[in-house]
Amino acid sequence: MSKKKKLKDKVSVQESSSGLGLFAKKEFKKDAVIGRIKGKVSSDESLDPRYVMELANEKVLVPKAPFRYLNHSCRPNCEIFDWEDDSPDSKTGTKDLYLGVIRKVKSGEELTIDYAWPADFAIPCACGSKKCRGYIVDKEELHLIANEK
C-alpha cells in the first residue's frame, strides 16, 4: 500500500516576510517532488504575466492555493517542471506542472522559486539572499534594468 503523503501534510501557507508564503512542514531532499500545481489553464493574454505560469501553446496556468503563494527568491530552493514522458492534455495541449525541490529544504523553511520576470515587469527584490540580483527579474534580462535605472 502506498503511503503517499497528502499535500497538506507537506506544506502550509503562512505569513512570510513578503505577504503569505508557502512553507515546508517536513524536511525535503534535493529532487523531491512536492506536488502537482493545480489551477486553471488559460489563453487570456491580458492576464498579468507575473501571476501565471507559462505552459506550451501560448497558454498559462493560473495557480490555485497553496502554490499561488510561492514567493520569489534569487536563490530559490524549488523549481517548477513538467515530466518529459507525460503526454499533453488532449483538450489544452499542455502538460501538468509540478513543484520540485532543487536543494535540501529544512522543515519550517519557506519554499521559493525564481520568478524570472521579464525586465518590463521587474520590481526591486528583498529576498535577502547573498546572490540577490536587486530586482525580481530574469537573470538574462538583468542587464536591461541596469542600463535603464
Ligand SMILES: [Zn+2]
Ligand atoms: Zn533577490
